[in-house]
Amino acid sequence: MKRLNCLLVIFFMFFIVSCDTDNDDMELLETEIIALNEILLDSEWRITSFTENGQNKTDDLENYTFIFQSSNELVADSNLGSFNGTWRVSDDNGTEFDPSNDLDFMIFFTPNGKLGDLTNAYDVISADGSEINLKLEENAEGNSGYLSFARN
Structure with missing residues (x-):
């Protein structure tokens, strides 16, 4: 019994010592957020692929140019007019429907508007x-x- 207790104590000490308590992961995500923001603000973008629930919706969006502004405003221009939305890149910390700790790329347009289907939090x-590839994990809905963007 003493041997078992001793082994358990050693195991727990090893576990505690091996836990990563530094902020490397947080710093890496913050660096990735800054880099992605810089990429987005550097150019105009177009959608090269958009599928939702297995349905290809790319053709509905191929004539739009997307401009990501530093104020987190998003402008989508096409021959049909100009549409305003917002965008944000953040670390979700696994707090949303998606339990993973990754970068979220959020796009918001008026839900009933022409670009409402794009409104989501993507991984x-x-x-x-030259290219940004995003995935919408199954969400609460x-x-x-x-969703893929290419530099215009």
Whole structure:
């Protein structure tokens, strides 16, 4: 019994010592947020792919140019007019419907408007100076999908 207690104590001490208490992950996410913001603000963007619940909706959005402004305003211009929304990149800390600790890319347009389908919190899959790929994990409404932007 003493041997078992001793092993348990050693195990718990090993567990406590091995816990990561530094802020490396938080600093990495903050760096990623800053980098993605810089990428977005550097150019105009267009949607190259948008699927929601297995339905391809890319054609409905191919004539729009998206401008991400530093004030977190989002302007979508097309031959149909100009539409205003908002955007934000943040660390969700696993507090939303999606339990993972990752970057969220949030887009908000008027829900009943032409661009309302884009309104969601997406997980960032990849991003560089020419392309941004986002994934909508199944959310509280049961929606899932993918959204990709390319530099105009």
